[in-house]
Amino acid sequence: MEEKKNVNFMRLLSDESTGSTLSSDSCEYYQTEIFDLLPSIQASRPEQNRCGPLEAAEGGPGPAEGISHGHLSREPRDKLSVQPLRNLAMCIQAKRGARERRRMQISNIGFWESWRRSQSINRKRAWAQMGQILSSLLPWQHMLHKIEGRFGVGVKAYFVFLRYLIFLNLLHCILIWGFIMGPTTFFGRGNHTEPLRFGENDSVLNFFLGTGFLDRSPAFFGFYTRGSLSSPCLNTPLLYLAGIFTIILLSFIMVVRRTTVGYKHTWMLGKRYSMNVCLKVFCGWDFTIHDPAAAILKQSFIRNDLKLFLEEQSFALRKAERTLGQKVRLYLLRFILNLLVLCLLGGAFSLIYISTTATMEYHWFIDLVIHYLPPFAITFVNLVLPHMFRKISSFEDYSFTVQVNTTLVRSIILKLGSLGMYLFFIINKVSSAPPSCRENQFGREMYKLCIFSFLTTFCNTFLFNYPRKLLQDNYPRSLLSGKQYFLIPFHVLDLVYGQTVSWVGVYYCPLLPLIGTIFLIATLYIKKFSVLRCCVAEQRVFRGSNSSVLFHFMLLLGLLMAVATLSFDLYLKADTKMFHCGPFIGGENVFNVTGVCVKSLPSPAQTALRYLTSEAFAFPLLLAEIIILTSYVSRGRANQKAIERLKDMLVMTSSDKRFLVKQHATLQRSRKNASRVRSAC
Numbered sequence: 001m002e003e004k005k006n007v008n009f010m011r012l013l014s015d016e017s018t019g020s021t022l023s024s025d026s027c028e029y030y031q032t033e034i035f036d037l038l039p040s041i042q043a044s045r046p047e048q049n050r051c052g053p054l055e056a057a058e059g060g061p062g063p064a065e066g067i068s069h070g071h072l073s074r075e076p077r078d079k080l081s082v083q084p085l086r087n088l089a090m091c092i093q094a095k096r097g098a099r100e101r102r103r104m105q106i107s108n109i110g111f112w113e114s115w116r117r118s119q120s121i122n123r124k125r126a127w128a129q130m131g132q133i134l135s136s137l138l139p140w141q142h143m144l145h146k147i148e149g150r151f152g153v154g155v156k157a158y159f160v161f162l163r164y165l166i167f168l169n170l171l172h173c174i175l176i177w178g179f180i181m182g183p184t185t186f187f188g189r190g191n192h193t194e195p196l197r198f199g200e201n202d203s204v205l206n207f208f209l210g211t212g213f214l215d216r217s218p219a220f221f222g223f224y225t226r227g228s229l230s231s232p233c234l235n236t237p238l239l240y241l242a243g244i245f246t247i248i249l250l251s252f253i254m255v256v257r258r259t260t261v262g263y264k265h266t267w268m269l270g271k272r273y274s275m276n277v278c279l280k281v282f283c284g285w286d287f288t289i290h291d292p293a294a295a296i297l298k299q300s301f302i303r304n305d306l307k308l309f310l311e312e313q314s315f316a317l318r319k320a321e322r323t324l325g326q327k328v329r330l331y332l333l334r335f336i337l338n339l340l341v342l343c344l345l346g347g348a349f350s351l352i353y354i355s356t357t358a359t360m361e362y363h364w365f366i367d368l369v370i371h372y373l374p375p376f377a378i379t380f381v382n383l384v385l386p387h388m389f390r391k392i393s394s395f396e397d398y399s400f401t402v403q404v405n406t407t408l409v410r411s412i413i414l415k416l417g418s419l420g421m422y423l424f425f426i427i428n429k430v431s432s433a434p435p436s437c438r439e440n441q442f443g444r445e446m447y448k449l450c451i452f453s454f455l456t457t458f459c460n461t462f463l464f465n466y467p468r469k470l471l472q473d474n475y476p477r478s479l480l481s482g483k484q485y486f487l488i489p490f491h492v493l494d495l496v497y498g499q500t501v502s503w504v505g506v507y508y509c510p511l512l513p514l515i516g517t518i519f520l521i522a523t524l525y526i527k528k529f530s531v532l533r534c535c536v537a538e539q540r541v542f543r544g545s546n547s548s549v550l551f552h553f554m555l556l557l558g559l560l561m562a563v564a565t566l567s568f569d570l571y572l573k574a575d576t577k578m579f580h581c582g583p584f585i586g587g588e589n590v591f592n593v594t595g596v597c598v599k600s601l602p603s604p605a606q607t608a609l610r611y612l613t614s615e616a617f618a619f620p621l622l623l624a625e626i627i628i629l630t631s632y633v634s635r636g637r638a639n640q641k642a643i644e645r646l647k648d649m650l651v652m653t654s655s656d657k658r659f660l661v662k663q664h665a666t667l668q669r670s671r672k673n674a675s676r677v678r679s680a681c
Helices: 023-035 039-058 062-067 074-082 091-111 111-136 139-153 151-187 205-209 234-269 275-282 290-321 324-357 364-370 371-393 400-431 438-474 488-505 510-535 544-572 594-600 603-612 615-680
Strands: none
Touching: 023 151, 039 091, 062 234, 139 151, 139 205, 139 510, 151 234, 151 371, 151 510, 205 275, 205 400, 205 438, 234 510, 234 544, 290 400, 324 400, 364 371, 371 400, 371 438, 371 488, 400 438, 488 510, 488 544, 594 603, 603 615
């Protein structure tokens, strides 16, 4: 079809171009003169003069020879010859010519070489199609596309982060089964343990409090005993400890990797390489859109992003025009508002302390409320104070990005600080309690926090947001009606809070990752219902480029807090025999449980382990770390210099284009003046 309908394009020449008095020699001389006057050549000429004699002595081509003709090197040309034609930035005629040249190359290189190249292209296409198929099989992929089309990349980033947490907790469940529950199931708990039964005093209330039947179940620390698996290097305490440490280590590696990879892309496309207006104006439209509703949404996203950019620019101009008196008044106002924030944080921590120390015995319902009073206080302050912080930041006269970051920092301090203070109070309370299974008591508190966090999400959606949406549809002028926006930072903080609770409680409640996985899957559908049925797209879009890095950084802070809490609790039990249940009974603790295993090993293995744990091994380890860090720092600096050079080349290319346009306008103006003089004569 393409050979039958060949279309020949022809350049239209004007009278001035056909009647020009400049000869070809003069044009070549003018082009050479213009080339010498380009800003990029003028900027690089000192380096060429400095490097020219050395290159001439080495017998290499001169600097102007490789630049003036604009020939590509062999390596980029080979890369272009392998790429598919649809990926090349060429017009139709150029692609047809490239296809003909490839056919001629195939006819010249021989049968085997052409077969090898065709097989390589087919393999690449097969891998690309397989990758597309696998990406389409990811869970909730269609839902993510739908949410992205209606609410933007920022809301989609929240659901991608939620899906990532689901996969992370599923990995934790697999590790818990492989290290802890699997050996206990196959080898048993021992001969002196009672079978798990539902007693007469047990009730449904125990599933909310974590007592009774649930306290004796595999959900908590006290269920797991040494059992029949009692070899020196393969026993229940070692497997339990290895499972918990593996979960913490893998979580740390995965979260740090996601954070660093996202930060690398954000840094490369950050403030140093700003392309907001150019990208949105020239490359912002998606030409694969066929649905009119999706086209309207895309237009609104581009318009809102441009409004946000213009708002930031106008704020920068307004900030530059502030007088000294206005700055003094503004700083005084910010100081007063920060004092107010500190007072609110102090009041929140005091409320958590009062709710933690409250103990009363009344009716079973009041007893249930008293047990859930600390989670209720933590949830109440975490629901109310972030919105107050958001209102306070709006009075501080910051830009929109700084307002979001300030609110996030204060909310992170509130969320993690309130949880940290509650954990500190619980550790002191459990340590001062009568001798019993204190690990189960701590695990019950984490279990109740997890339960109450999910109940808060459920009730907030179906008992507040959805009735408010119905009220807005039926009575638009009501006081409670109004547009509901999906505030991404606050919802992400809820996920980080829940995952931190899971990390803290996994040692005391091994089934907490399984419970968290079920609650996260339910939260995914609840948030989907809330977004699609109750919320509208926000006018000021939360930037999706920085959201992923921010989410994983907050998750990393939660993981560090969980590790610090677990380390502090285990350190308190290092020198005292505080284990009255669980696998560490009989004078064993986390720090000396490996001693029997090490003594049972051969003498060379014991010598190697002693050397690895001694101070003599610290010097070569430190030296190896210095070498590795030096190599990575050197590579990072080299990549940074290469990126800066590429940015300078882009800037010089744009200056060359402006210079050529200016010279072209000058040439056209001189021709018009010459034609006017000739017509006057």
